[in-house]
Amino acid sequence: MELVNPFKTDAYYGQDFFCGRQDESVRIIKQAHAKVNTILLGAHRIGKTSLINYVFGKLKAEKEITCIYFDIQHTENIGEFVQCFYGAMSNEFPEKNRSDFSKSAEYSLVNLFDFLDKLEIRILIAIDEFQQINRYPEKNILTVLRQATQKLRNVNFIFSCGSEYLLNNFFDDGKESVFTNFDLLQLSGIKKTIYSDFIFSNFEKHKRSISKEAIDFILNWSRSHTYYTQVLCNRMFASYRDSIDIEDVHEECGRILQENESNYFIYRNLLSPVQWLLLKAIAKEEKVYHPTAKQFLMQHKIGTPANIQRALDALLSKEMVFAAHDDNKRYYQVYDCFLSRWLENLD
Numbered sequence: 001m002e003l004v005n006p007f008k009t010d011a012y013y014g015q016d017f018f019c020g021r022q023d024e025s026v027r028i029i030k031q032a033h034a035k036v037n038t039i040l041l042g043a044h045r046i047g048k049t050s051l052i053n054y055v056f057g058k059l060k061a062e063k064e065i066t067c068i069y070f071d072i073q074h075t076e077n078i079g080e081f082v083q084c085f086y087g088a089m090s091n092e093f094p095e096k097n098r099s100d101f102s103k104s105a106e107y108s109l110v111n112l113f114d115f116l117d118k119l120e121i122r123i124l125i126a127i128d129e130f131q132q133i134n135r136y137p138e139k140n141i142l143t144v145l146r147q148a149t150q151k152l153r154n155v156n157f158i159f160s161c162g163s164e165y166l167l168n169n170f171f172d173d174g175k176e177s178v179f180t181n182f183d184l185l186q187l188s189g190i191k192k193t194i195y196s197d198f199i200f201s202n203f204e205k206h207k208r209s210i211s212k213e214a215i216d217f218i219l220n221w222s223r224s225h226t227y228y229t230q231v232l233c234n235r236m237f238a239s240y241r242d243s244i245d246i247e248d249v250h251e252e253c254g255r256i257l258q259e260n261e262s263n264y265f266i267y268r269n270l271l272s273p274v275q276w277l278l279l280k281a282i283a284k285e286e287k288v289y290h291p292t293a294k295q296f297l298m299q300h301k302i303g304t305p306a307n308i309q310r311a312l313d314a315l316l317s318k319e320m321v322f323a324a325h326d327d328n329k330r331y332y333q334v335y336d337c338f339l340s341r342w343l344e345n346l347d
């Protein structure tokens with residue numbers, strides 16, 4: 001029988017494979033009971049979708065709130081949004097037919113919300129990859145959602161967003177806050193102590209050992225960014241060694257970078273020379289707080305503040321780099337942790 005690898009990397013496989021997130025899940029559940037919407041914000045692959053799945057598992061067990069989940073990543077306009085919503089909803093409520101879809105998409109959306117609200121049961125709707133609405137040609141979706149959500153008495157939402165970009169639109173459309181009655185939950189990495197225990201115990205369960213140094217190295221090298229940590233742990237587990245030490249982890253990290261190298265060279269060809277130099281410099285610094293500062297530019301020999309700002313904007317929009325905050329200080333980091341590790345080793 002093939003051994004089940006406890007470190008999943010491609011989807012949510014249930015609470016047995018899920019690490020931490022106790023405070024976050026308690027908070028979302030509490031807000032749902034208090035009829036408060038949650039805006040869940042976090043970097044790609046940090047664990048937003050998995051957290052929603054975990055929370056929904058708990059709510060389903062409680063049986064007080066009906067949960068509806070849909071992911072709008074592949075939608076391109078309000079019409080597709082409505083179709084996607086309808087698809088998810090009709091799994092829960094097959095009796096709702098499509099007869100009300102004859103009018104505009106906006107009308108259909110309000111109609112679906114009304115239908116759910118009138119059921120007089122508590123409903124929580126998670127809309128994943130919500131930032132996708134930025135790409136819709138119709139610019140009024142936030143207004144439609146605001147008007148709808150203000151009227152709903154029994155329905156609340158989790159808006160899950162993979163970028164900060166949307167945030168300004170959320171809170172300020174020039175006149176008033178788009179959403180009132182919300183809790184903003186910024187999801188960061190899983191706490192190191194909790195992740196450490198999770199890794200250790202999963203090896204132990206299979207009668208294998210991993211040293212503390214090896215675990216510390218895994219968490220640092222993968223920045224405790226959930227997906228990258230999971231990948232590295234998955235690979236260490238798949239190595240079938242009975243006891244794993246830091247040298248084994250070093251070797252595996254090297255292999256990961258080597259396997260991805262051809263993709264990294266493709267990125268280099270797709271970026272301008274300044275963008276590439278800036279990306280490399282950000283990787284070498286790990287976090288950059290002042291990318292246009294003289295000292296940073298001189299140290300890495302990369303152009304003037306004006307062209308660096310342009311290059312930075314391009315890297316941000318290509319999602320090669322992301323911006324985040326440490327104690328209210330904005331910093332920049334290379335998005336893909338493994339790419340970052342590869343870049344920092346370049347000359």
Ligand SMILES: Nc1ncnc2c1ncn2[C@@H]1O[C@H](COP(=O)(O)OP(=O)(O)OP(=O)(O)O)[C@@H](O)[C@H]1O
Pocket residue numbers: 008009010011012017018019020021042043044045046047048049050051162190226227230
């Ligand atoms: N708490 C967790 N414990 C264990 N594994 C996790 C956890 N959270 C996420 N993962 C793993 O990491 C992978 C990436 O997480 P997930 O897809 O939830 O991130 P995301 O923030 O939704 O990413 P994206 O913005 O790209 O949609 C998941 O497929 C899952 O296998």
Ligand SMILES: [Mg+2]
Pocket residue numbers: 048049050128
């Ligand atoms: Mg997701």
